[in-house]
Amino acid sequence: MKRLGGEVLTTENAxxxxxxxxxxxxEDTIRTVEGYSDIIVMRHFESGAAKRAAATAGIPIIxxxxxxxxxxxxxxxxxxxxxxxxxxxxxxKVALVGDLANGRTVRSLAYLLAKxxxxxxxxxxxxxxxxxxxxxxxxxxxxxxxxxxxxxLEVASKCDVVYQTRIQRERFAERPNLYEAARGKYIxxxxxxNAMQKHAVVMHPLPRLDEITVDxxxxxxxxYFRQAKNGLYIRMAxxxxxxxxx
Numbered sequence: 027m028k029r030l031g032g033e034v035l036t037t038e039n040a041x042x043x044x045x046x047x048x049x050x051x052x053e054d055t056i057r058t059v060e061g062y063s064d065i066i067v068m069r070h071f072e073s074g075a076a077k078r079a080a081a082t083a084g085i086p087i088i089x090x091x092x093x094x095x096x097x098x099x100x101x102x103x104x105x106x107x108x109x110x111x112x113x114x115x116x117x118x119k120v121a122l123v124g125d126l127a128n129g130r131t132v133r134s135l136a137y138l139l140a141k142x143x144x145x146x147x148x149x150x151x152x153x154x155x156x157x158x159x160x161x162x163x164x165x166x167x168x169x170x171x172x173x174x175x176x177x178x179l180e181v182a183s184k185c186d187v188v189y190q191t192r193i194q195r196e197r198f199a200e201r202p203n204l205y206e207a208a209r210g211k212y213i214x215x216x217x218x219x220n221a222m223q224k225h226a227v228v229m230h231p232l233p234r235l236d237e238i239t240v241d242x243x244x245x246x247x248x249x250y251f252r253q254a255k256n257g258l259y260i261r262m263a264x265x266x267x268x269x270x271x272x
Contacts, residue, residue, distance in 0.1 A: 027265060029258070029262055030262055030265060030266060032064075032265075035059075035062055035063060037059070052070075052075060052078055052079060052082075053078065053079075053082045056079045056082045056083050056087075057082060057083075060083050060084060060085045063085065064085060064269060065085055065086045065087075065088065065265065065268055065269060066079065066083060066085060066086070066087050066088070067088045067090050068087060068088070068089065068090055069090040069091045069092075070091075070092050070093065071093050072092060072093050073092050073093040073094055073095030073096075074092060074095060075092045075093070076088075076089035076092045076096075077089075077092075086268040086269075088264065088265075088268070091130055092130070093130070094127070094128045094129075094130055094133075095130055095133070096130050096133055096134045096137070097130040097131045097133075097134045097231075098134050098138075099257070099260065099261055099264060100130075100131045100134060100135070100231055100257070101131070101134035101135045101137065101138040102138070102260050102264070103253065103256050103257040103260040103261070104131070104135050104138075104189070104229065104231075104253065105135070105138055105139070106256055106260055107229065107249060107252065107253040107256050108120075108186075108187055108227075108229075110252075110256070111187075111227045111249050111252075112186050112187065112225065112226075112227065115139075115142045115145070116142050116143040116144055116145070117143065117144040117145070118142075118145055118146075118186045118187065119145075119146045119147075119148070119184055119185045119186050119187075120135075120139060120145065120146070120147050120148070120185060120186065120187040120189060121147075121148040121150055121178075121181045121182060121185045121187065121188045121189060122135070122136065122147060122148070122149055122150070122151075122157070122189050122191075123150045123151065123178060123188060123189060123190045123191065123212050123214070124150075124151060124155070124190055124191035124192060124193060124212060124237060125151065125155045125191050125192065125193045125194050125208070126149055126151045126155055126156055126157040126158075126191075127151075127154075127155040127156055127157065127158055128155060128194045129155075129191045129194065129231075131191060131231040132157070132189065132191055133157075133158075133161050135189065136157070136161050136164075136165060136172075137161065137164065139170070140164065140165055140168040140170045145170055145171075146170075146171045146172070146173070147165065147170065147171070147172045147173075148172070148173050148174075148175055148181045148184075148185065149162075149172065149173070149174045149175070150174075150175050150176070150177075150178050150181055150212055151212070152193075152207065152208035152211045152212070154204050154207065154208050155193065155208055156174065157174075178212050178214075178218060179217070179218060179221045180221075182214075182218050182221045182222050182226075183221045183222065183223070185222070185223075185226060186223070186225070186226050186227070187226065187227055187228075187229055188214060188218070188222065188226065188227070188228050188229070189229045189230070190212075190214050190228060190229070190230045190237055190238055191230065191231060191237070192233070192234065192235050192237050193205065193208045193209045193237070195209075210236065210237075212237070213236065213237055213238070213239065214228055214237065214238045214239070214242060215238075215239040215241070215242065216239070216241055216242065219242060219245055219247065222247065224247075226247060227247050227248075227249040228242060228245075228247055228248050228249060228250065229249050229250055229253050230250040230253070231253075232250060232253075232254055234250070238250070
């Protein structure tokens with residue numbers, strides 16, 4: 027927003043430091059904040075919160091992540107990155123790796139990839155964080171081929187994109203033993219890179235913990251920092267589109 031010449035009003039960690047902490051409803055918060063602004067970018071801990079906000083607001087609402095639900099702007103920048111890195115979106119094979127149950131980025135990316143032709147998606151994850159049925163059912167309804175696998179090396183050798191995600195500790199607050207069981211099961215390292223095709227890329231929505239080893243960073247197929255930079259331009263474009271059009 028600042029690069030476009032606008033200003034930003036922030037309510038960082040609003041659950042603790044805004045009227046929400048006093049019991050104000052989301053709908054009342056949106057009605058108040060929209061009086062000060064032209065557009066609202068909202069990240070919320072509850073799935074579906076952005077949809078509730080959009081139903082209330084008279085100005086555009088951008089969903090910047092709603093709990094374990096969706097992360098649409100990440101999916102937009104991911105698709106943009108894939109097209110820039112691979113040169114196409116139709117006919118690609120994509121491996122989604124890691125926390126697929128709680129990771130909103132992979133849910134939105136799978137949803138968006140279904141808009142393209144002849145895409146195949148591989149789900150590689152520990153059993154406790156497998157992709158939920160709603161996304162798999164949607165892919166099936168759209169005629170998208172998908173497959174679950176436990177063999178990262180085999181899948182990596184077939185794919186154009188290996189999209190790694192972290193196991194999200196914050197989603198395991200009451201089940202720390204399950205977090206430890208899932209963490210570290212699938213790591214992208216030099217061995218995975220060696221199995222990958224020369225044109226393929228490794229992506230990650232960041233932040234990274236230890237699920238991609240640092241020695242991968244120097245490989246030109248490591249696209250995750252380029253991916254992050256693309257997010258700046260995609261979100262600038264989205265703000266411009268919603269505020270003043272093309």
